[in-house]
Amino acid sequence: xxxxxxxxxxxxxxxxxxxxxxxxxxxxxxxxxxxxxxxxxxxxxxxxxxxxxxxxxxxxxxxxxxxxxxxxxxxxxxxxxxxxxxxxxxxxxxxxxxxxxxxxxxxxxxxxxxxxxxxxx
Amino acid sequence: xxxxxxxxxxxxxxxxxxxxxxxxxxxxxxxxxxxxxxxxxxxxxxxxxxxxxxxxxxxxxxxxxxxxxxxxxxxxxxxxxxxxxxxxxxxxxxxxxxxxxxxxxxxxxxx
Numbered sequence: 001x002x003x004x005x006x007x008x009x010x011x012x013x014x015x016x017x018x019x020x021x022x023x024x025x026x027x028x029x030x031x032x033x034x035x036x037x038x039x040x041x042x043x044x045x046x047x048x049x050x051x052x053x054x055x056x057x058x059x060x061x062x063x064x065x066x067x068x069x070x071x072x073x074x075x076x077x078x079x080x081x082x083x084x085x086x087x088x089x090x091x092x093x094x095x096x097x098x099x100x101x102x103x104x105x106x107x108x109x110x111x112x113x114x115x116x117x118x119x120x121x
Numbered sequence: 122x123x124x125x126x127x128x129x130x131x132x133x134x135x136x137x138x139x140x141x142x143x144x145x146x147x148x149x150x151x152x153x154x155x156x157x158x159x160x161x162x163x164x165x166x167x168x169x170x171x172x173x174x175x176x177x178x179x180x181x182x183x184x185x186x187x188x189x190x191x192x193x194x195x196x197x198x199x200x201x202x203x204x205x206x207x208x209x210x211x212x213x214x215x216x217x218x219x220x221x222x223x224x225x226x227x228x229x230x231x232x
Contacts, residue, residue: 039223047210047223047226049222049223052220052221062220105214105221107155107172108159110169112166113166
């Protein structure tokens with residue numbers, strides 16, 4: 001059974017750096033074709049893809065946010081970490097991690113429950 | 122502004138059929154990249170509903186079906202049920218952005 005769980009602070013101040021951790025089970029990120037992505041959803045708004053890391057440690061970022069994002073993995077701990085710098089109130093959202101297998105155009109077949117991050121002073 | 126365009130809302134009576142469109146561009150759906158659909162019930166994470174344009178994961182009723190043509194894709198739901206009331210999102214890949222892209226979401230109301 002595949003599970004993913006996001007963890008991190010519920011509240012961050014403007015200009016701070018956000019660090020989120022995705023802890024997963026039921027698969028290995030060292031398996032060929034396996035990937036984990038971060039996706040966010042502001043309250044009442046649409047999903048937005050943020051970043052992806054694959055089994056080969058290749059990393060891909062949203063073009064609009066790439067200067068602020070860093071994704072990394074710890075295969076031994078089954079964790080993927082996302083950092084986002086210079087947080088702003090518009091970054092208030094539920095942040096999800098999700099698994100993707102196969103090609104870049106593949107689907108996200110398993111999702112975490114999400115973690116709500118509020119940016120406010 | 123989402124890269125993929127969906128209608129903000131659709132509605133239908135129980136038992137009816139509704140469709141939700143998803144329009145991309147020559148660098149996304151029109152380039153042949155797969156389209157996937159997700160259902161998001163209120164307060165929950167998205168759930169994969171259709172993958173690879175037309176395929177249903179195990180456990181998804183055959184009332185849900187997907188199709189694709191040119192730069193657009195569609196999700197059809199037949200035999201509408203009250204439990205289908207949710208937000209629906211399409212997703213694909215955009216080569217000009219080198220990343221996944223989502224639609225703006227469509228809220229389905231069962232009258």
